[in-house]
Amino acid sequence: MSEVQAIEKSPGILANYVEITKPRLSIVVVFSSIAGYFLGAENYSWITILLLCIGGYFLVGSSNVFNQIIERDRDALMKRTMNRPIPTGRIAANHAWIYGLVMALTGVYLLFLINAATAFFGALSIVLYAAVYTPLKTRTPLCVFVGAFPGAIPYMLGWVAASGDFGIEPGTLFMLQFFWQFPHFWAIGWMLENDYKAGGFKMLPTGATDRGTAIQIVLYTIWTIMVSLIPAFGVTGDLFMTPWSAALILLLGLWFLYYAIKLYKERSNEVARKLMLVSVSYITLIQIIYVVDKFLR
Incomplete structure (x- = not known):
């Protein structure tokens, strides 16, 4: 391809x-x-929903921008990321810093218009993701544990936006998304092991696609399923579900667990990819069922 065509x-x-x-x-x-907001709100405000959508996107987007600035040299070493705008020079790093900072400040301000607690947790997610999780990715597999904290904030953030405070209900939503991230990201890490190694990232708990990593994926999948069912027992305040919804959620959990166990048995990239896709479907369907259950009661 000629330079002009490129x-x-x-x-x-x-x-x-x-x-x-x-x-x-x-x-x-x-x-x-948004799912967390609908779970926590008694009266719905479209202005709040709009602020949550735009502010939330700005915060997540800015975290991703900061992450790519910090990792630009390593991104250039990996097939999956080498064509991103920053490592290819389509966006200068200093321009990206300004862009990310403007997005971050705007996002925090928009969430502050909802309430101070929402702004606080939103800002905390940026700091944890960009300043703690990202640097740890090249140092220790514990980066996934650290990264699970900012990754779990958005679900509970919606409830906090609706209620203005943090309690057992958003705490349960936080736990669900926290534990779910381990099998999800380790499946990605398994699938992209060679690419991550080329960039110098340490994403798998044992450092390899081995039996130890597979066992941990199975264990965290089980813990995710257990947490997802806690609201069915009426111990999480205003967050609860009917037995019918709990049965559906259990079936989804068993579907998730099936692929985790399959990965343990076969240890192949193909199964890891299926597990990753199932994990995304699982968490999305769980969130939908939680919301629908509330409206059908």
Whole structure:
């Protein structure tokens, strides 16, 4: 391909700036916040929902921008990330810093318009993700544990946006998304082991796609299923579910567990990919069932 053709095929400036926010991931995260909001709200405010959507997207997007700035040299070493806007030079790192900072400050401000607690947890998620989780990725597999904290905040953030405080209900939502992240990200780490190694990232708990990692994936999947069923026992305040919904959630959990066990038995990239896709479907369907159950009671 000639240089002229390459320039013609390269994304536009706006497309590059959208790309570094990782829009698909950011939208999924915002979806979980909205699910948490509908679970926690007694009266629904479309202004609050709009602020939560835009502010939440800005916060997640800025975290992704900061992450890519810090990892730009390592991203250039991996097939999966080498064509991102920053390592290819389509966006200068200093421009990305300004962009990320503006997004972060705007996002925190929009969440502050909802209430102070929502703004606090939103800001905390950026700090944990960009300043703690990202640097740890090249140092220790414990980075996944640290990264699970900011990753679990969005679901509970919606409840906090609705209620204005943190209690047993958003705490339960936090726990569910916290434990779910381990099998989800370890499945990704398994599938992309060689790419991560090329970039110098330590994502798997044992450092390899071995029996020890597979066992931990199974264990965290079981804990995720257990936490998902806690609201059925009436011990989580205003967050509870009917037996019918609990049965559906259990079936989804067994579907999730099936692929975790299958990965333990076969230890293949193909099964790891299926587990990753199932994990995404699982958490999305769980959130939908929680909300639908509330409206059908």
